[in-house]
Amino acid sequence: GQQVMQIPQYQHVQEGEDFTTYCNSSTTLSNIQWYKQRPGGHPVFLIQLVKSGEVKKQKRLTFQFGEAKKNSSLHITATQTTDVGTYFCAGPWTGNQFYFGTGTSLTVIP
Amino acid sequence: NAGVTQTPKFQVLKTGQSMTLQCAQDMNHEYMSWYRQDPGMGLRLIHYSVGAGITDQGEVPNGYNVSRSTTEDFPLRLLSAAPSQTSVYFCASMGRQGAFGELFFGEGSRLTVL
Numbered sequence: 001g002q003q004v005m006q007i008p009q010y011q012h013v014q015e016g017e018d019f020t021t022y023c024n025s026s027t028t029l030s031n032i033q034w035y036k037q038r039p040g041g042h043p044v045f046l047i048q049l050v051k052s053g054e055v056k057k058q059k060r061l062t063f064q065f066g067e068a069k070k071n072s073s074l075h076i077t078a079t080q081t082t083d084v085g086t087y088f089c090a091g092p093w094t095g096n097q098f099y100f101g102t103g104t105s106l107t108v109i110p
Numbered sequence: 111n112a113g114v115t116q117t118p119k120f121q122v123l124k125t126g127q128s129m130t131l132q133c134a135q136d137m138n139h140e141y142m143s144w145y146r147q148d149p150g151m152g153l154r155l156i157h158y159s160v161g162a163g164i165t166d167q168g169e170v171p172n173g174y175n176v177s178r179s180t181t182e183d184f185p186l187r188l189l190s191a192a193p194s195q196t197s198v199y200f201c202a203s204m205g206r207q208g209a210f211g212e213l214f215f216g217e218g219s220r221l222t223v224l
Contacts, residue, residue, distance in 0.1 A: 009150065033212065042200060042216060042218050043153070044215070045214070096166065097143070097155050098155075100153040100154075102151065
């Protein structure tokens with residue numbers, strides 16, 4: 001069954017505003033990954049988090065892994081139209097599969 | 111490198127018809143998998159394989175078969191298509207880099223069952 005819950009399902013922001021999506025689990029996660037899927041496209045790997053409290057940045061994107069390793073977030077600063085798409089978290093790796101969250105669809109209004 | 115290649119990109123079937131979605135990767139990845147994507151449901155695992163000759167079921171395997179005769183290819187077979195199988199299907203592969211690595215996805219196959 002579903003290992004990770006992701007919120008919100010949809011988010012509309014004005015260009016330049018910030019955006020955050022959250023991924024939560026009832027159990028401790030060994031690791032968590034984040035993927036981006038552009039409209040009509042396929043998921044593309046963004047990053048993997050492994051350590052408790054880990055924070056990683058990719059330009060305007062900030063990824064965090066909670067201290068208890070039960071939640072994670074993706075924050076985008078000053079959104080641009082190129083950020084449009086659906087963002088998925090995936091975790092944990094069970095040895096043979098990942099469980100994907102339901103995704104957050106981001107719309108950026110110019 | 112081409113990465114992960116899926117064919118066909120689009121397909122329309124009638125209920126009861128059978129078909130095979132093809133997936134090939136040229137990265138020598140041991141792990142391959144099939145997901146289906148439905149609105150509001152995220153990506154759900156259908157079947158996966160950890161190497162040639164080895165396959166196993168994922169979260170939603172009913173109505174689908176797979177085989178893995180070579181490292182490169184991992185076809186997904188729909189034996190008797192049903193409207194509930196209307197979906198977007200993604201093949202993904204992963205190299206066994208330590209305990210886990212990133213998934214590389216194909217461009218997807220959009221299937222409609224009438």
